[in-house]
Amino acid sequence: MAGEIPDLEATERTGTGKGAARQARRDGMVPGIVFGGDADPLPINIPFNTLFKRLKAGRFKSTLFNLKVEGHEDVRVICRDVQRDVVKDLPTHLDLMRLRRTTKVNLFIPVEFLNEETAPGIKKGGVLTIVRPEVELRVTAGDIPEKIEVDLTGLEVGDTVTISSVDLPSGAKPTIDRDFVIANISAPSGLRSAENEEEDEAEAEEAAPAAEE
Numbered sequence: 001m002a003g004e005i006p007d008l009e010a011t012e013r014t015g016t017g018k019g020a021a022r023q024a025r026r027d028g029m030v031p032g033i034v035f036g037g038d039a040d041p042l043p044i045n046i047p048f049n050t051l052f053k054r055l056k057a058g059r060f061k062s063t064l065f066n067l068k069v070e071g072h073e074d075v076r077v078i079c080r081d082v083q084r085d086v087v088k089d090l091p092t093h094l095d096l097m098r099l100r101r102t103t104k105v106n107l108f109i110p111v112e113f114l115n116e117e118t119a120p121g122i123k124k125g126g127v128l129t130i131v132r133p134e135v136e137l138r139v140t141a142g143d144i145p146e147k148i149e150v151d152l153t154g155l156e157v158g159d160t161v162t163i164s165s166v167d168l169p170s171g172a173k174p175t176i177d178r179d180f181v182i183a184n185i186s187a188p189s190g191l192r193s194a195e196n197e198e199e200d201e202a203e204a205e206e207a208a209p210a211a212e213e
Contacts, residue, residue, distance in 0.1 A: 004146075005076065008065035009050070012072070013043040021093065030091050034067065034077060037098030044069060044096075051091055055082065062106055062136065064144065067096065076141065078105055101142025106175050108134045111182060112147045119152040121185035126157040130183045135163065137172045145169040150182060160184040 013020060013031055020043075021031040029045035054060050060079055067077045076099045083093040099105065111133055116122055135148060148168065150161055164179045174180075 005064055005066045007068055008046070008054075008077070009068045010044040010046045012069055013045045016043055025092065030094060032094040032096060034069075034075070034096045034098060037075070037100060039098065042069065042072065046094070048091070051094070055091060059108055062108055064099070064105065064107055064141070065096075075099075099141040101140070103141040104138055105141055106136055106138050107144060108136050109139070109145055109172075110134045110147050112149050113183065114149055114151045115153045119155045119185065121155050121157040121159060122152070124157055125188040126185040127188060128152070128183060129186050132180070132182045135182065136175045137168065138175055139169070139172045143169070143171060145172060152185075155185050157185050157187050 010032070011029075013024060015023075024031040024045045025048075027045075028048050030048050030051050032044045032046060034042040034044055060082070063078070065077050065079075067075050077096040078099060079094060080097045081095040082091050084090060085092050111130075113128065113130070116128055119126075119128075122128060137145075137148075139145065148166060150166055152161075155161070160181055161183045162179045162181055163174050163176075166182065168174075
């Protein structure tokens with residue numbers, strides 16, 4: 001399982017309906033509902049500032065959370081919807097879904113690069129350019145990988161690492177069908193500059209005879 005599942009703290013909301021939701025907003029809370037799994041729906045409130053920071057950080061809907069509500073067992077949830085004010089674009093309600101171990105979800109999994117110091121291309125002065133520090137995968141909630149490992153052993157300058165060349169955890173699949181790039185080893189800036197100068201000189205030499213004619 002992923003080692004760092006962030007906590008999302010909430011309180012149980014007493015009362016239901018529009019009146020209770022409006023009161024929650026007046027108290028600086030965002031009302032929500034937790035559904036799914038083998039339990040009854042649970043109305044909750046989340047502090048507005050907490051939710052707003054999470055939303056600003058990005059990828060709120062594709063992050064697995066450990067929901068903590070006093071008086072209830074912790075449960076893993078994923079956001080299914082955030083309703084916003086049509087004028088202010090601020091969150092006014094959210095729906096969280098409890099996850100069974102067999103539930104399939106899309107999550108961003110961090111990428112870890114191994115053996116960077118021994119890669120031939122790096123030894124020659126090449127630079128590891130990371131295109132995707134994390135990759136969105138469709139995984140089973142009960143078997144979420146902590147990370148994806150990319151072995152750079154044997155890679156030379158100009159080599160590219162694509163998703164098809166990576167051994168993904170069992171049962172995990174990319175959400176993107178095409179074979180996208182994760183990283184590459186590019187030539188050092190000094191070498192690129194020298195190559196560009198050589199190309200410019202060659203072009204100048206080719207153009208010189210034509211000018212003389």
